[in-house]
Amino acid sequence: MSRFVERYPGRALAILIAVAAALWLIFATWPPGLEEAFGRKKVFLSAVFNGVTLGGLYFLVASGFTLIFGLMRNVNLTHGSLYLFGGYIGYAVSVATGSWLLSFLCAFIVVALIGAAMQILVFRRIEGQELRQTMVTIGLSIVFADLMLWAFGGNFYQIQTPAALVGPIELPFVTAVKSSGEAVYLQYPMVRLVILLAAVVIGIAMWVALNRTRIGMIVRAGVDDRDILAAMGVRIQLVFVLVFALGAGLAGMAGVVGATFQSLSPGEDLRFLLASLVVVIIGGMGSIPGAALGALIVGLAEQLGSVYIPTYAIVVTFLIMVLVLAVRPQGLLAGR
Amino acid sequence: MVKGRLCLAALASLLMSGVAFAQxxxxxxxxxxxxxxxxxxxxxxxxxxxxxxxxxxxxxxxxxxxxxxxxxxxxxxxxxxxxxxxxxxxxxxxxxxxxxxxxxxxxxxxxxxxxxxxxxxxxxxxxxxxxxxxxxxxxxxxxDGAQWQVGLGKYAYDTKGYRNIATVGEDYSFIYTQVFGLVLEFCGAGGKITSRQWVPLGTKDFASVIAALPDDVDAIYLGLGGADAVNFLNQYQQAGGKAHLLGGSIMVDQTILSAKGNAKNALIGTIAASGQADTWDDPGxxxxxxxxxxxxxxxxxxxxxxxxxxxxxxxxxxxxxxxxxxxxxxxxxxxxxxxxxxxxxxxxxxxxxxxxxxxxxxxTNFVTEVVDDGKGALFSKVAKVIPNVNQTLGYDPAVFAKIGLPSRTVPECKKY
Structure with a gap:
């Protein structure tokens, strides 16, 4: 941190000013001139919160994607299909049992098992052949998409939000002050906050697992040099299967999240595959903090874009991606 | 042997095509x-x-x-x-x-x-x-979409007493046409449209759109359809939205009224207009x-x-x-x-x-109101039937042509 400031004092200052401005925009009561030029504060604040919560969902999907790539150098293009399948499993479970939490667990386990099976049956046989792996995953994603269309049809599915989480909650952010001097606080959907919290907890758990545990150490060593790690007697194939299962399971769980505050339908698999690709390209392939930063940037860009420049909102995300590729092609937080 | 089978197959297909030819x-x-x-x-x-x-x-x-x-x-x-x-x-x-x-x-x-x-x-x-x-x-x-909105603007203004409304719609020609029909009639009666929001077809996350809805209007018009409408209603419920709603022809429709879940209940009491009404008692x-x-x-x-x-x-x-x-x-x-x-x-x-x-x-066009049949199913109930609706909506063709083609901003909110 201090080294960064010493090396790039200009950039550090710019970042500091941007952060201060953002904090002021979020916490201060907006003067009338700003409201006129920029719209109401409630809209801005909601868009920021929505961007962050959407970023949480993108992080859940992309973290598994980046983990698998980091360790196995396998660009797993079936990741979107795993997301969608997890959502469908979650839907079936929540309809059958009525339990939202159980649907997370089932989606995680079932999709993790599928991920493990894919690693054992398919990718182990073509290890190290990156182009072939990529082609195989494209093929599998098409097959999965058609199988799911066959089984679940073209209809859209939504998982019922548990009754306790329906409705808004008041947050301690002032959006406006009434003429009587009474402050108006931001109303925000509770379920999105819960989901954001879950994403943060999972993110921290993954970081701790990777940086503070023995298995995490093995995975990190594998990311750096697979062959040496294998030569030291670690059962690398088992690690591969576990990581693939974890990454797939996270995608499955994200499917349940997506089905709760958005909806599931054919085509969502591609949308989330694309989102994860953009997220990891921005954040840096193989890096968990990179996935978190990338997800946050993409989520904010989508939501702020949809409010302030609705017509071009779709382009913003890709502009950011192009910019990152041009300036820092390895991604913002890439290790190497 | 193989050759024999092939011959037989060829013969069979020849016969089959002969049958097809006859009819x-x-x-x-x-x-x-x-x-x-x-x-x-x-x-x-x-x-x-x-x-x-x-x-x-x-x-x-x-x-x-x-x-x-x-x-x-x-x-x-x-x-x-x-x-x-x-x-x-x-x-x-x-x-x-x-x-x-x-x-x-x-x-x-x-x-x-x-x-x-x-x-x-x-x-x-x-x-x-x-x-x-x-x-x-x-x-x-x-x-067309504008014909399907005939009657809605007047009904909202006269019967419901709405004076200011905001619209949210999918950003493409059919919804432009629907909003066109609504605005012509509602503004013609004296109402005001305070804002028109357009979202891309296939939007999944409406949270920011919902947050940007104005608070100081009498009702909000929704011109959404299919998965977009269901997503919107679901997130509207999560955000605790309570405004009066007006619906477009594919918003208040069985495709949405029969969706799973209870988010659609936000539509009960919503007025809409369309080329049909679910509970019309006409024998046909x-x-x-x-x-x-x-x-x-x-x-x-x-x-x-x-x-x-x-x-x-x-x-x-x-x-x-x-x-x-x-x-x-x-x-x-x-x-x-x-x-x-x-x-x-x-x-x-x-x-x-x-x-x-x-x-x-x-x-013929229908102004409708969404009702619950008591068993949890929603239907559109006839409020008004308007026969002989033509494409110029009863306007003189020359006047109608001057209004311009439906778009994000056309027509202006005024009496033509």
């Missing part, structure tokens, strides 16, 4: 949005199509109708691709297409490049399709609803046909009646069929339909 076929291509945001709409459209076939049969004189179905995703290029494929690969002679607004404009333009074929619009409702430079071989038996409508219900098991259909089912039903019916009138004669570039189609007056389940000089429907 001449008329090939009809059908498109529906069976993928993407409007999947549910396309599926119910196909149910309406099937209901019409069940009733009328596939025979035209001594010829048999053969249908080839292609899927689209509500984008204009997907519709043109599907139509080209049907014509060039499947060799269809007649098209029953398409479902959605932008698709309609694209297919109409494509129809001009194939003047010898006949195109019967299935359900699309953008105004431009038949209003600007219409194709002589393109026939539309459903009203009731008979159609019975036919639709009898054609499919309850879990594979809606409790009552959606607007799309009705449109596909009417389009299919018109086509078959037209073909029967000319006894399936498609000679001379199908000119007899085209003349017959232009002259048909349909006694449709949702009121009488006839075509104007642009081959655009003049029909």
């Amino acid at each position: 001449e076929k008329i090939k009809v291509g059908v498109t529906a949005t069976l993928e993407g945001t409007y999947t549910v709409l396309g599926e119910d459209g196909m149910r309406g199509f099937q209901t019409a076939l069940n009733k009328l049969g596939k025979k035209v004189g001594d010829k048999e109708l053969e249908f080839v179905v292609a899927s689209t995703d509500a984008t204009p290029d997907s519709a043109v691709r599907a139509v080209r494929k049907l014509i060039e690969q499947d060799k269809v002679q007649i098209l029953l297409s398409p479902l959605s607004g932008d698709e309609g404009i694209a297919v109409k333009n494509f129809a001009k490049t194939r003047p010898e074929l006949t195109f019967v619009n299935a359900a699309s409702g953008a105004q431009e399709t038949t209003f600007v430079d219409p194709a002589p071989n393109f026939f539309r038996y459903n009203m 409508w009731q008979a159609f609803v019975k036919d639709y219900q009898a054609a499919f098991p309850p879990e594979k259909r809606f409790p009552s046909p959606s607007l799309l089912a009705t449109n596909y039903y009417n389009a299919t019916t018109a086509l078959i009646l037209g073909l029967r009138k000319v006894n399936g004669d498609l000679g001379d570039n199908q000119s007899k069929l085209k003349a017959a189609l232009a002259a048909i007056e349909l006694d449709a389940p949702n009121g009488k339909i006839k075509l104007d000089a642009n081959r655009q429907a003049i029909g």
